[in-house]
Amino acid sequence: xxxxxxxxxxxxxxxxxxxxxxxxxxxxxxxxxxxxxxxxxxxxxxxxxxxxxxxxxxxxxxxxxxxxxxxxxxxxxxxxxxxxxxxxxxxxxxxxxxxxxxxxxxxxxxxxxxxxxxxxxxxxxxxxxxxxxxxxxxxxxxxxxxxxxxxxxxxxxxxxxxxxxxxxxxxxxxxxxxxxxxxxxxxxxxxxxxxxxxxxxx
Numbered sequence: 001x002x003x004x005x006x007x008x009x010x011x012x013x014x015x016x017x018x019x020x021x022x023x024x025x026x027x028x029x030x031x032x033x034x035x036x037x038x039x040x041x042x043x044x045x046x047x048x049x050x051x052x053x054x055x056x057x058x059x060x061x062x063x064x065x066x067x068x069x070x071x072x073x074x075x076x077x078x079x080x081x082x083x084x085x086x087x088x089x090x091x092x093x094x095x096x097x098x099x100x101x102x103x104x105x106x107x108x109x110x111x112x113x114x115x116x117x118x119x120x121x122x123x124x125x126x127x128x129x130x131x132x133x134x135x136x137x138x139x140x141x142x143x144x145x146x147x148x149x150x151x152x153x154x155x156x157x158x159x160x161x162x163x164x165x166x167x168x169x170x171x172x173x174x175x176x177x178x179x180x181x182x183x184x185x186x187x188x189x190x191x192x193x194x195x196x197x198x199x200x201x202x
Contacts, residue, residue: 003098007067014059029053078123093171124152
C-alpha cells in the first residue's frame with residue numbers, strides 16, 4: 001500500500017486490492033498474484049492499449065478496514081499504526097521494487113531513493129524513523145523540486161545503504177536486479193527459490 005497497490009471500495013461493504021505494472025514487469029505481477037491467489041478469481045491479464053499487466057482480488061470486508069486506515073479523503077496516507085503493519089523485510093522489498101531506485105557509480109558511489117511523493121513530509125519522516133527502529137537502516141528525508149512544487153523523498157546513503165541492501169536483496173525478483181549494486185545481484189530471488197520464500201501477509 002505504500003507503493004503501487006490500490007484499494008477500491010465497491011460502494012457497499014467490500015474492498016478489493018488492485019495491482020498494475022508496466023509490460024516489462026510481467027514477472028513481478030505474476031509473483032504478486034501467487035501471493036494473493038487464494039483471494040483472486042481471474043488470473044493476471046494484459047491490457048491491449050497500455051500493455052500493462054494487472055489483476056484484482058475479490059471484494060472483502062476486511063480489506064475495507066485497511067482502506068479506511070490507508071486513505072483519507074481518497075488520498076493515500078501513512079497510517080498512525082504503520083509500525084504495527086510494517087514488520088517484514090519482504091514488505092520493505094516489495095515497497096522498494098515498487099517505488100525505489102538505485103543511484104550507482106562504479107567504484108565511487110551508491111545510494112537509494114524511494115519515491116514518497118504522495119505523502120507529506122511528516123509522514124515520510126515517520127517512515128524514516130520506522131526504517132531505523134525496525135531494520136537498523138539510517139535514512140534521510142529531503143525535498144525534491146518538480147514543476148515548482150517540492151515533494152518529500154527518502155534517501156538512503158552511505159550510513160544506511162549496506163544495511164538496506166542486505167535486508168532487501170534476498171527478496172528482490174530478477175526483473176528488478178538492476179536496482180541492486182552488481183556485487184549483490186547474486187542474492188536476488190531465482191525461480192528455484194521463489195516458492196521457498198515467505199508469503200506476503202494481508
